[in-house]
Amino acid sequence: MSNAARKHWRSFKWAAWLGWEMDSNWTEPWLFMVYSVIKPIAGAFILVLMYNVFTLIGQFRDPDLFSYIYIGNAFFIFVGNTLFGTFQVIQSDREWYQTLRYTYISPISYYTYIVGRAASKVAVGALAVLITLVFGVFALGVQFHMPLDHIPMFFAALALGLFCLISIGICLAGVSFMTAKHTHGLAEGIPGVFYVFCGVLFPLTALPGWAQSVGRGIPLTYWFDLTRRLILPPSSIDSGLGFFNDNEILVLLLASSLIFFLLSLGIFKLGEYMARKAGKIDMTTSY
């Protein structure tokens, strides 16, 4: 391992440890586990009730669409956790703990430090996704179907999806250098962009034409579509990406993830530079 790689690995490792301690050491481990899964399970229940209310009033059942919605929502837990885990680092260190200035001047890569801090949230997110899926399959009758030959592609897509999410999170961290305490707006709003345009909860075809085009420009759309193809049985739902086969979608996901990675490097550097120039690198905006 080269010196540079060793340095990045050390920054990542200690940042991940710090992130884990900050996330979890406020309570007992069992309570932390309960806390970590209640939120996503409640989120899934919102959709279950929405679907059931529609079936009650509309006198219409559609198990295929229910499974489509449920799986999309389960994997969306990664989006919320990973994005929040990355860009909130700037604001929590800058505004709440007021430690950003000390971390920033230490001899580490701040980019790597943020990725490390996000790692614990990704791990907790993975557990929540697993629990949500298991609950859906056994308690709600979600139609899970993953042949063995789908498993390698599923994990490849998962790795690329997470890589892409971290890159987007770093882009937002770059923007956060320049903004006031908007963590909650960003945490709610940016995942909202993906919620709407990436066909997470409904097929892309439910959107107007222009919005479908926006969705096709976001890599997460391909990740969600490929994931559903790999773990759900074939259905009559037109996802709007039927003209691509699985391999083509994986290639598109790879290419767009690389583009977002390069973007994250540029935007992060630019945000950092502008914040230093404007004297905002350690500002507090507590009103």
Next chain:
Amino acid sequence: MSAATATSRIPHRLKLNLQAIVGRAYPRIVGANREPSWIFFEAILPLLGIAAYVFIYKALGDRALFGVTDPAEIARIRGTTNSLIATVVLGGTMVAFWLNVLWSMASQLYWEKEIGNLQLYMMAPMSRMALLGGMAIGGMFMTSVRAITTLVVGVVVFSITLQVSNPLLLLGVFFVTLIALYGMGMMLASLYLLWGREAFNLSALLEEPIFFSSGFYFPVGGFAKFGTIGGAMLAFATAIPATLGLDAMRQIIVPGGPVLPIPVPWSQDAFLTADVEFGILIVLAVVFLFLARQTLAYLEMLARREGRLTSRHQ
């Protein structure tokens, strides 16, 4: 001090506390205006999350319409879809207030402690309730912008039909719901005063589970269709002012009669009307404000005694 002197000091104390309310509300309103970027982050971006829930109902509606040719059936499905989308839009407006109560009311004393302001507040000769009242008013201003944006966008972009059957009752329900919600926030703020980082995590925990239990995105009466567990959930949810407030507002402005209103357990086919819910909300508002005052005094004393009033990063 004689009774006459104490009475004569009332106008002075009143003025002082009103000044405290204005003083605490001021930075929230002015601070917000100095950073106009918040309008994009706090008012525009969150609309997208609500739009996603709207599209779920749209997608379900489209699937239900597939292959249907009977005009009456088409009209029925479209009416159902419109009612449910209106339900989501109204829920989306109240989400803004609930998040504000959690993050800018309940957690605020904890943040003030973290950044060192709390000790200054404690030394000032004002009522703590005035301080919290000022936070609430400032927060309501910021949040109203988001709520109005959500409502306008919901009506314009998603073409939902709303019919206000009783404007006075609607205004009454809305404002009493806000008072009850912010009263609840004041009560939580005093609890959070004692806690450390648990406060942040508790606020995070009270998002999705409350969106779910209070029916922010679906008619909360739907719980009643799920037997004993649903009934228990409904009973719990009615203690949260947003549940009754939302249900009452939906009854008043969503056309076509109430969609799955909250049933009355002891009478078949009867449900809580908007008038009754308004009455319950008034009671909740009074109870929460009273509890806020009591808990604030008690927990402040406890925090002082345990030396946790100024302890940070715990």
